Amino acid sequence: xxxxxxxxxxxxxxxxxxxxxxxxxxxxxxxxxxxxxxxxxxxxxxxxxxxxxxxxxxxxxxxxxxxxxxxxxxxxxxxxxxxxxxxxxxxxxxxxxxxxxxxxxxxxxxxxxxxxxxxxxxxxxxxxxxxxxxxxxxxxxxxxxxxxxxxxxxxxxxxxxxxxxxxxxxxxxxxxxxxxxxxxxxxxxxxxxxxxxxxxxxxxxxxxxxxxxx
Numbered sequence: 001x002x003x004x005x006x007x008x009x010x011x012x013x014x015x016x017x018x019x020x021x022x023x024x025x026x027x028x029x030x031x032x033x034x035x036x037x038x039x040x041x042x043x044x045x046x047x048x049x050x051x052x053x054x055x056x057x058x059x060x061x062x063x064x065x066x067x068x069x070x071x072x073x074x075x076x077x078x079x080x081x082x083x084x085x086x087x088x089x090x091x092x093x094x095x096x097x098x099x100x101x102x103x104x105x106x107x108x109x110x111x112x113x114x115x116x117x118x119x120x121x122x123x124x125x126x127x128x129x130x131x132x133x134x135x136x137x138x139x140x141x142x143x144x145x146x147x148x149x150x151x152x153x154x155x156x157x158x159x160x161x162x163x164x165x166x167x168x169x170x171x172x173x174x175x176x177x178x179x180x181x182x183x184x185x186x187x188x189x190x191x192x193x194x195x196x197x198x199x200x201x202x203x204x205x206x207x208x209x210x211x212x213x214x
Contacts, residue, residue, distance in 0.1 A: 004056055005056055005189065006053050006054065006055045006056050007053070007054045007155070007185045007188065007189075007191060007192060008051070008052075008053055008191035008192070008212055009024075009051070009052055009053070009054055009157070009191065009192050009193075009194065009212075010049070010050075010051050010191070010192070010193045010194070010212055011024075011044055011047070011049065011050040011051070011052075011159075011193075011194050011195075011196070012048070012049055012193065012194070012195045012196070013044075013047060013048045013049070013196050014195055014196060014197050015196055015197060015198040015205065016198075017198065018046040018047075018048070019046075020161050020162070020163060021043050021044065021045045021046070021161070021162050021163060021164075021165060022043070022044040022047075022159060022160070022161060022162070022196065023040045023042070023043055023044075023158075023159070023160050023161075023162045023165055023177060024040075024041055024042035024043075024044065024157055024158070024159055025038050025039055025040055025041045025042075025137075025157070025158050026041065026137060026138060026153070026154070026156055026157055026158065027138060027158075028138045028140065028151050028152060028153070029152040029153065029154050030110065030150045030151065030152040032150070033140065033149075033150075035141075035172070036172065037138070037139050037140060037141060037170050037171075037172055038170070038171050038172070038174070039129075039136050039137060039138055039139055039168060039169070039170055039171075040162075040165050040166065040167050040168060040169045040170075040171070041132070041135050041136065041137050041167070041168075042135070042167060043162075043165055043166060043167045052133070053133065054132065054155075054157065054185060055132055055133055057077065057132070058077075058078055058130055058131060058132050058137070058153075059074065059075035059076055059077055059078055059130070059131040059132075060074055060075055060076060060078040060082075060084055060097070060111060060113060060128070060129070060130055060131070061073060061074030061075030061076065061097065061128070061129055061131060062074060062086050062095065062097050062113070062126045062127065062128050062129075063126065063127045063129070064095060064124055064125070064126050064127070066124075071094065071095065073086065073094075073095045073096055073097035074097045075129070075131045076097065076099075078099075078111055078130070080109040080110075080111065080153070081105035081106040081107070081108075081109050081110070081111070082099055082103075082105070082106075082111055082112075083099070083100045083103035083106065083111075083112040083113075083114070084097055084098065084099050084100065084111070084112065084113045084114070085097070085098055085100050085113075085114045085116045086113065086114065086115050086116060086126050086128075086143075087116045087118070088118060088123065088124065089118045089119065089120060089121075090118070090120050090121060091118075091120070091121040095126070097113075100114075106150075108152065109152070109153075110150045110151055110152045110153075111130065111150075111151040111153070112148055112149070112150050112151075113128045113143070113148060113149050113151075114147075114148040115143045115144065115145050115146065115147055115148065117145050117146050118145075122145065123145035123146075124145070125142045125143060125144055125145070126142075126143050127139060127140070127141045127142065127143070128140050128143055128149050130151050130153070135167060135168060136168045138151060138153070139170060141170075154184075155184065155185035155186050156182055156183065156184050156185065157182075157183050157185060157192075158177075158180055158181065158182050158183075159180070159181050159183065159194055159196075159207045160174075160177030160178060160179060160180040160181070161177065161178045161179050161196075161205055162176055162177050162178075178205070179204065179205040179206065179207065181206075181207035181209075183207075183209045187209075188209065188211055188212065190211055190212060191211065191212025192209055192210075192211075192212055193209065193210045193211070193212045193213075194207055194208070194209055195207070195208050195209075195210070
């Protein structure tokens, strides 16, 4: 289950090199997800130092394309364990995303979003995402009518070296990253300091984590 407090994160580039980017992301830990999508939540571009917060609060939103225009429902504040429904009735109406307050809290803490079948037309697919700090954190694309997505979040962040990636960009393969390193934020309740170093002679990069000292 995701963390219960905001976590401060400090990044330090100790390589003396700036000709690369660092991507920071997490993933949907639901093992039953048919296809895994990753989102560049943060891209640290040619930076020697950066500070940001991984907040406990989050939002949920849905997007869809109609007549060549991308439309959004949300994002709205969401709690772990909540269940949501997307509805669009009739086809010309704007889609809505509402929390189902009658549903019991999901015991595993997952956030569930259902694509409710309409009664007057065939419906459409939606992309559904979870946001933190206004940025897209995780996404599941093409949720079919009658289907649902279960977002299982954990307090984990991944750091990797990349090139030519922008924030909120979606990717499906970890092969675009190198020196990928996982950090469990629950091990750093007072904050995480991530330092990137490089072995001598322009060798391999390495991310290391330390407790953030206030």
